[in-house]
Amino acid sequence: MSDRVVAVVGATGVVGRTMLSILEQRDFPLGSVRLMASGRSAGSVAQTAWGEMVVEDLAQADPSGIDIALFSAGGARSREFAPGFAAAGAVVIDNSSAFRMEAGVPLVVAGVNDRAVEGHQGIISNPNCTTMTLMMAAGPLHRAAGLHSMHVASYQAVSGAGQKGVDELVGQMDKLGIDLDALMRGGWVDPGPALFTRPIAFNVLPFAGSETHQGYTDEEWKLVNESRKILDLPDLLVEPTCVRVPVLVGHAVVATLRFDRRMSPGEAVALLETAPGIEVWTDRAPTPLDAAGIDNVLAGRIRATVGEPGGINLWAVGDNLRKGAALNAVQIAELLV
Numbered sequence: 001m002s003d004r005v006v007a008v009v010g011a012t013g014v015v016g017r018t019m020l021s022i023l024e025q026r027d028f029p030l031g032s033v034r035l036m037a038s039g040r041s042a043g044s045v046a047q048t049a050w051g052e053m054v055v056e057d058l059a060q061a062d063p064s065g066i067d068i069a070l071f072s073a074g075g076a077r078s079r080e081f082a083p084g085f086a087a088a089g090a091v092v093i094d095n096s097s098a099f100r101m102e103a104g105v106p107l108v109v110a111g112v113n114d115r116a117v118e119g120h121q122g123i124i125s126n127p128n129c130t131t132m133t134l135m136m137a138a139g140p141l142h143r144a145a146g147l148h149s150m151h152v153a154s155y156q157a158v159s160g161a162g163q164k165g166v167d168e169l170v171g172q173m174d175k176l177g178i179d180l181d182a183l184m185r186g187g188w189v190d191p192g193p194a195l196f197t198r199p200i201a202f203n204v205l206p207f208a209g210s211e212t213h214q215g216y217t218d219e220e221w222k223l224v225n226e227s228r229k230i231l232d233l234p235d236l237l238v239e240p241t242c243v244r245v246p247v248l249v250g251h252a253v254v255a256t257l258r259f260d261r262r263m264s265p266g267e268a269v270a271l272l273e274t275a276p277g278i279e280v281w282t283d284r285a286p287t288p289l290d291a292a293g294i295d296n297v298l299a300g301r302i303r304a305t306v307g308e309p310g311g312i313n314l315w316a317v318g319d320n321l322r323k324g325a326a327l328n329a330v331q332i333a334e335l336l337v
């Protein structure tokens, strides 16, 4: 039996809870687990596969003796605590955007650029959940034909914004759903800005994240910059639009991909059918409900471009809490051990 110590930081959040179940499901070799969260949860008892565990206050936790620390407690906590954990000897696998673009920090999609872990200096970043779904489809096609450009629109689930996102959608469905007539004919009562700036129930928000520069959101820039780093294509052309939809789990992307040479839909299907971690559905299009709770990213609607010929249009959907976050973090840990 392994005596490896694994810490889950942000263990009470939607990603942290998913990490614990994935560590158990994959029988990750470990001797003990430590759970950490904010002072609000410190002292609470969580039922885990390894028995009842008391949640530690991250701010008070001693990182010595930890071998692998899976961080998913927000960027501010990663910036404040991850370097100390790494200095104490842990390899930190960080789900936040804090270090993703730093030189010397590998940004790894397991199954796409596994070898990048080799250069780590104590911290490895997990990509953004939308980028992850897209890379699972684009990566294998790029290896075969050289990716040149991507026009991408995302359809992102509310759990991508954490437990609060889930609570907000469910609460608004109850509040707005009692007056269907107003939803269909006007006169609905605006619940007011909360985590999402506009109502998310019964609606679609043509932006996800916060606006940064050039009219694009931070989520959209992640799609641009992280894709370039993961595929090692600094000049990759990316046109991103990130959209929030009233779905609980499962981020979808629709992408137009162009390559250094022509690619046919048949070739794209054949490449994706043999790639790890992705399934191609040809009998029907996969939806977020199909992707929720499973490990594979699902791809469908693989078609030839009809404007400028030679490119591929495709749809892909993945569980943002699993491959988009917790599963990929555990897969990175598996690459390390």
Ligand SMILES: NC(=O)c1ccc[n+]([C@@H]2O[C@H](COP(=O)([O-])OP(=O)(O)OC[C@H]3O[C@@H](n4cnc5c(N)ncnc54)[C@H](OP(=O)(O)O)[C@@H]3O)[C@@H](O)[C@H]2O)c1
Pocket (backbone or CB within 6 Å): 009, 010, 011, 012, 013, 014, 015, 016, 036, 037, 038, 039, 040, 041, 042, 058, 059, 071, 072, 073, 074, 075, 077, 095, 096, 097, 127, 128, 129, 159, 160, 161, 162, 163, 164, 320, 321, 324, 325
């Ligand atoms: N949700 C996704 O699809 C997704 C995908 C990729 C990456 N991520 C990233 O994963 C991280 C967590 O996301 P989430 O969706 O799990 O959010 P969440 O459900 O809101 O959970 C946040 C976690 O962080 C902890 N936390 C908050 N403030 C803290 C503090 N001051 N000190 C210590 N712990 C603190 C919370 O502990 P308490 O319960 O004690 O407050 C909770 O365990 C974020 O960095 C997010 O960007 C999320």
